[in-house]
Amino acid sequence: MNRAIPGKRIELGVCYYPEQWDESLWVDDYKRMAAMGFSYVRIGEFAWSIFEPLQGVFSFDLFDRAISLAEKCGLKVIMSTPTATPPAWLTHNHPEVLNVSKDGTTHHHGLRGHYNYNSSTYREFTKIIVEKLTKHYANHSAICGLQIGNEFNCESNVYYSDADHDAFREWAKQKYGTLDQLNDAWGTVFWNQTYSDWEQVFLPRVTPADSDNPHHALDEKRFVSDSTIRYAKLQADIIREHAPNHWVTTNGKFGHLNHHQLTNNLLDFYAYDSYPNFGFVFSEGEDDPLFDRKWSWNLSTVRDISSQFAIFEQQSGPGGWVNRLEQPTPKPGQIKLWTYQSIAHGADMVLYFRLRTAIKGTEMYWHGLNNYDNKPNRRLKEAAKIGEELKRVGENLFGTDYLAEAAILHDYDNEWDGELDTWHGPFTGKSIRSWFKAFQYQHIPVDCFTLDDDTTLDQLMTYKVLVYPHAAIVTPKRAKLLEQFSEQGGTLILGSRSGYKNEYGHAYMKSFPGLLSDLAGVEVNDFTRINKVDDTPYIEWGEHTVKAETFNEVLTILSEKTTVLATYQNSYYANEPALVRTSFGKGTCYYYGGVFNDQLADLLLTDTGLKTRSELTLPKTIELAIRASKDKEYFFLLNYSGEEQTITLNEPMNELLSDVTFQSACSIEPYGVMILTKV
Structure with a gap:
């Protein structure tokens, strides 16, 4: 597919639910959207019972009026x-459409x-409602695209x-062909x-130890992804x-789905x-949490x-259902900060969620730009300011590419396998957080890059440094690709x-690390989880002492091109190698x-020589x-602090939003944003 947003500039919009509001409010709402510089309104995703109030009875009148009025504005x-x-009539008349939990409980x-x-x-x-709706609006001049x-x-x-059990059985037949091959794959x-019979094959079900066959469970995730894509x-x-x-898209990023x-x-x-x-809700108990700055990693994965x-739901208010997800109100400047955070990472369209805060229902505390009283407020004013800015500068930024010389590698098999396998899955999240902090605090932009069977060496060679923290599943083809990356001069960190x-x-x-032993220049001769009752081991790297929590492998050197950088201390494997650097072809593997x-x-990133x-x-x-x-770079500076910060310029630069040129220094306000270009 094209994977391009039509247009010439970055534009704003907002989510709106005309079916939830008295029709007398629509005109004023639309006019205020336009006055704030919004171009798009997103509607309809929860309105099946409006489009089809009874089985086989279709009505588009309400949305016809809402869409025509939006177009006039x-x-x-x-x-x-x-x-x-x-809708309720569907689930009541056809309960077979309902999802069921693993223990057999129906989701009503x-x-x-x-x-x-x-x-x-x-x-x-689904076919019926989608076809009716699509045909009805196929030629409507106001509609620019459809969300699935x-x-x-x-x-x-x-x-x-x-x-789902029946479909999984057929999926497994297609994948393996014979029960012998399935039995071998699932161990x-x-x-x-x-x-001994295909009728015995089901999705994982409740077991005495509340744990699944790991190979069966991995295929379950693959099946769910395939089912989701088939439905889409x-x-x-x-x-x-x-x-x-009309262009076609969908929104959100959730588990067990190959989004690529x-x-x-x-x-x-x-x-x-x-x-x-x-x-701010899920800070994960870290001493140095990234809070909202972490969303830059999420945006990198997108x-x-x-x-x-596009961003189809950009936070614009405090968030929470009636029973969970308590979030504070965005501080002055944070809506702008988060909007430009999305744009900095590649968004070429941003829609706020939502214009009006619902006055009833589960999300009545999931606030939008408007409060219940419908009066002007600082969040509306802030969004309008962004709209005014993007009308001036959006054409400069639209369609530009994010620049990064490093990437953190990802793949779906290890993500899904690691959900059950605690001997590698939790390690990946911990390590990625630490690596993302290192790149953030050293001000080195970094990509997420997902490996699959179609990944080429040319794609990897656009980076100088790749970090692949705990990839348990590595096929011979992938191992060879990583070797070629290092042979051609790349730096790989495992x-x-x-x-x-x-x-x-x-x-x-x-011996571990299996197919990567030659590339890493080591094999593992001993390993252990770190017992909570024992003292945490540490490693010494020159003058630095670093804790070695969670899991330790004791390394044996295989290559004369391998240098031991750090050794373990205060454990039964004291003085044994813990961290090595191996020359491999023109490149390096840590x-x-x-x-x-x-x-x-942080220390390893510095050792690679990659700089801001x-x-x-x-x-x-x-x-x-x-x-x-092709001919211009835009330096986004995002201040996640509630205090003013000073920026040192090593050459004169122009600030795009204010159109002011700075010679050697400038300040950025609390939660402020600057976009600099070279003079």
Whole structure:
């Protein structure tokens, strides 16, 4: 697919639910949207019972009026298919469409996302409503594109209805062909799990120890992803048949879904829902949490899916359901900060959630730009200021690319395998957080890059440094690709528990790190989890002492081109190698037999020689992101601090938002944003 947002400049918009408000409010709402500089209004994703109030009875009158009025006010409309929330008549008359939990409990009507993708009944009703809606609005001049559903896999990313078990059985037949191959892939010889008839094959079910066969569980995630994409394709195909002039996307990023496959096969571009205030709720107990700054990593993962992407829900108020997710109100400046955070990382369209705060329902505390009283407030004023800025500068930034010389590698197999396997899964999240902090605080922009079977060496060679912390599953093809990257001059950084599993999650009969031993220049001769009752080991690297928490591997050197950088201390393996650097071809591979922490990631990044840009000297609280066209670079400076910060300029630069030229220094306000270009 094209994966490009149509237009010439970055534009704003807002989510709106005309069905939830008295029609007398619409005109004023639309006029205020336009006055704030908004171009788009997104509607319809939860309105199935409006479009089809009774089975087979269709009504588009309400949305016809709402869309025509929006167009008169100068707004473009993004229409959504309403399939994220089946109506009560459907779930009541056809309970087979409902999702079921692993223990067999049916998810009933009353929230959202309570359907299953594989119900033939639900798929048939989906076809009907999507076709009716698409045909009705195919040629409406106000509508610019369609969104499929809403936030696939949000409320649940596991599915255990009878239809899902049946579909999984057929999926497994297609994948393996024979029961012998399935039994081998799932290692069913262990604990007498061998299947002798296809009717015995189900998705994972409740077991005595509340744990699943790991290879079976890995395939479950692959199946859920394929089911989700198959359901999305059903809708995308209908839209492209009947409304070929409209672009197609979907929104949100949730688990058990290969978003790259979804986007590449079905969408014109990807859309994300960005709520940085979650960072203040889920700080993960770190001594130095990133809070809302962490959303730059989330946005990097989205940029990896779709280099041009949209934000369909940008946080604009405090967030919370009636029973959870308590979030503070954005401080003055934070809405602007978060908006430009999204733009800095590649967003070429930003829609706020939502214009009006709901006065009833589960999300009555999930605030939008308006409060209940509908009076002017500082959040509305802040959004209007952003709209005014983007009308002036959006054309400069639109379609530019994010620049990074380093990437943190990701792949779906290890993500999904690591959900069950605590011997590598939790390590990855911890290490990525530490590496992201190192890149952030050294002001070195970094990408997320997802490896798959189609990844080429040319793609990897656009980076100088790659970090692949704890990739347990590594195929021979992937191992060779990583070797070629280092041979051609790249720097690769690996961590413990790397390279020891095949594509099914079986352990290779090799010393760790398995297929990566030659590249890393080591093999593991001993290993241990760190017992909570023992003193935490540490490593010594020159004058630095670094804790070696969580997991330790004791390394044996295999290559004369390997240098020991650090050794363990205060343990039974004291003075044994812990961290090494190996010359491999023209490049370098670092291997650490542990889980990365903030200190070690910072030291290793420095050792690679990769440095921030020379044009600026920045304090720690400032994020640097760079977007570039063919002939110009835009330096985004984002201040996550509530205090004013001083920026040192090593050459004169112009600030795009204010059109002021600074010679040697400037200040950035609390939660402020600057976009600098070279004079």
